[in-house]
Amino acid sequence: MPLYEHSFRAMGCPCRLRLECDDGALAQAAIAAAEAEVRRLEEKYSRYLPDSLTTRINRNAGGEPVAIDPETAGLLGFAHTLWEQSDGRFDLTAGILRRAWDFRSGKLPSQVAIDRLLPLIGWQQVQWSADTIRLPQRGMEIDFGGCVKEYASDSAAGLLADHGIRRALVDLGGDIAVSGAACRASPWPVGIRHPRARGEALAGILLAAGGLASSGDYERCLIVEGRRYGHILNPATGWPVQGLVAVSVLAEQCLVAGGSATLAMLREEGAALAWLEELGLPWLAVDTRLGVHGRLGRSVT
8 A cells, every 4th residue: 555644844843644545646635634634723723823713812811702613612621621630730821931931041030030920820710611712811821732733633633534544644743643444453653752862762652543642841941050940830830840751641532642641741750650550541651760651562452
């Protein structure tokens, strides 16, 4: 069966589609539809784009509610569940802390700068329903970055299946979803990135169904006086969580895998490992001493 590969850039990361199809025209139509879906979601939810829904919501903070559709309400509901399960550590309003944290500067922010932002953080303040959302304070912001890329991976994989593609893999910056009945007979080999050795794999798995998502402090970090400060921040304090180095989770959906990995990263190390043990999903975690925990090196069906 011919293998088609297509690469593009969206959502601030490299994206790749891999699929098998014996009809070249069908393969190209499926690829175009999957890429268009990723770009649609980027245009809708990116906080960097002036006409996105996210920008409209943030621009209207302190003002009137903004109308939302069922897709957005579903994402908000998922984020609300993560907020509850994390005791408030997963918070869509915490992205505003980027105003204080510049991980390219090599410098820590001042406590004054962080304290100025903390009152603007708090998912419990947000007023939302199936039809509207309102940020009650001027200056508040919402950021879908913690879930939309994983959602896009699932959505693109679903579109490939809808086009009749029997074996496909979607990789959006490491958030991976596979689809197609043939994947069960011939799983995709996937590597788990080593958190400290660039270009090296920590583990390899055969992914036959569902999604794989990883989270770690290697994405953005500061090292100041020998101490590492990762980009995953506690919304209650404004400072990085001192927990695990990296987590990967497998689930039926990439969205669920990503949410689970993030919730683990938001906990202190011991609590995170205990929570993962009870999760009921295959996972792999790396602690601060680079010890490896969990069970992920197998085919998932």
